[in-house]
Amino acid sequence: MKDAQPTIPALADGICSGNRRALAKGITLVESSRAEDTEDAQTLVNQLLPHTGRARRIGITGVPGVGKSTFIEAFGLMLIDKGLRVAVLTIDPSSERTGGSILGDKTRMMHLARAPEAFIRPSPAGTHRGAATLGGVTRRTRETMLLCEAAGFDVVIVETVGVGQSETSVAAMVDFFLVLMLAGAGDELQGMKRGIMELADAVAITKVEDANRTAAELAGQHLRNALHLGLPKYNDWQVPVMLCSALEKRGLEEIWQVVCKFMDDNPARVQDLRRRQAVRWMRSAVDDALNMMLTRSADVRELRSTLEASVMAGAISPMLAAARLLEAFERSFGRERSRDSLSELGFLGLKD
Numbered sequence: 001m002k003d004a005q006p007t008i009p010a011l012a013d014g015i016c017s018g019n020r021r022a023l024a025k026g027i028t029l030v031e032s033s034r035a036e037d038t039e040d041a042q043t044l045v046n047q048l049l050p051h052t053g054r055a056r057r058i059g060i061t062g063v064p065g066v067g068k069s070t071f072i073e074a075f076g077l078m079l080i081d082k083g084l085r086v087a088v089l090t091i092d093p094s095s096e097r098t099g100g101s102i103l104g105d106k107t108r109m110m111h112l113a114r115a116p117e118a119f120i121r122p123s124p125a126g127t128h129r130g131a132a133t134l135g136g137v138t139r140r141t142r143e144t145m146l147l148c149e150a151a152g153f154d155v156v157i158v159e160t161v162g163v164g165q166s167e168t169s170v171a172a173m174v175d176f177f178l179v180l181m182l183a184g185a186g187d188e189l190q191g192m193k194r195g196i197m198e199l200a201d202a203v204a205i206t207k208v209e210d211a212n213r214t215a216a217e218l219a220g221q222h223l224r225n226a227l228h229l230g231l232p233k234y235n236d237w238q239v240p241v242m243l244c245s246a247l248e249k250r251g252l253e254e255i256w257q258v259v260c261k262f263m264d265d266n267p268a269r270v271q272d273l274r275r276r277q278a279v280r281w282m283r284s285a286v287d288d289a290l291n292m293m294l295t296r297s298a299d300v301r302e303l304r305s306t307l308e309a310s311v312m313a314g315a316i317s318p319m320l321a322a323a324r325l326l327e328a329f330e331r332s333f334g335r336e337r338s339r340d341s342l343s344e345l346g347f348l349g350l351k352d
């Protein structure tokens with residue numbers, strides 16, 4: 001059956017020539033949690049790497065219901081009108097809560113989904129096994145982004161789904177991070193508390209229509225003042241606060257201009273950011289693999305729970321418990337066994 005599949009170089013060619021079926025196949029490969037697919041997926045990503053990097057990568061976040069999907073639909077359609085091709089990915093590292101929001105996204109981005117210049121891909125439903133693969137949903141979204149770039153998409157938009165950790169994951173894979181907010185209800189302060197503002201390259205107050213324009217302008221001013229007090233993310237970039245309405249398609253062009261200005265005024269900033277993101281990605285792959293190897297042996301897993309209980313009870317110091325656990329890990333993973341584990345994780349046999 002495997003023989004009927006295109007070879008990796010053929011798949012790479014298909015993706016580079018903009019073939020949507022090849023792109024979908026490539027993404028399925030990248031999303032697969034089977035060890036043998038992981039090797040193929042890494043080979044594919046590596047082959048496509050020279051063809052990536054030309055897109056503008058935009059991350060969009062905001063509390064549930066703030067209007068992210070509606071915004072992305074209106075924004076995406078505007079970009080298509082400019083002759084650009086747009087890929088939209090969603091990321092939900094909290095795995096469990098999926099089906100509902102994906103359905104919601106499909107209907108909320110209905111027009112965009114139908115456009116031939118657009119490509120929408122929700123993050124794969126996180127199965128238990130899937131969540132345990134190397135790098136999890138975050139890795140898959142990053143690689144899907146690279147595939148979309150190789151396929152010629154000019155803009156890749158990543159929407160965060162769910163709360164908590166996903167903002168940091170998305171901010172670590174995009175050039176520009178846009179935070180959507182609502183006017184009033186102390187939203188601006190909520191964002192500050194959760195540390196989201198530190199990640200923002202721009203803030204857009206959305207759902208601003210005639211009825212609430214005055215309140216939104218005031219909220220925008222408060223936000224600008226508050227942003228002045230925080231530590232700047234870049235010394236030469238002042239985080240703009242803008243107003244928009246996805247419903248009335250207002251303020252979207254201004255937001256696009258800000259994205260372009262951020263990226264084009266100082267291209268070295270984006271280059272440098274991407275390099276640092278790539279290194280961090282590598283580090284987190286190593287961390288993930290080490291963690292997975294640690295819990296691979298049942299003995300070590302058992303010892304870990306025992307030691308955790310002892311630490312909790314104050315019967316052993318955390319450092320001593322860590323040392324015991326690492327000793328047990330070292331014993332259980334001799335050289336040969338760790339080779340086996342690496343290949344099971346899809347790390348060995350990677351071809352350039």
Ligand SMILES: Nc1nc2c(ncn2[C@@H]2O[C@H](COP(=O)(O)OP(=O)(O)OP(=O)(O)O)[C@@H](O)[C@H]2O)c(=O)[nH]1
Nearest residue numbers: 063064065066067068069070071108207245246247
């Ligand atoms: N008035 C108004 N309503 C909007 C606007 N944008 C979105 N909405 C409405 O707000 C609700 C939530 O919109 P979504 O786009 O699904 O929000 P979301 O942030 O993607 O939601 P989750 O993905 O569930 O976190 C929907 O009922 C939209 O119709 C806007 O610009 N103006």
Ligand SMILES: [Mg+2]
Nearest residue numbers: 068069070105
């Ligand atoms: Mg949504």
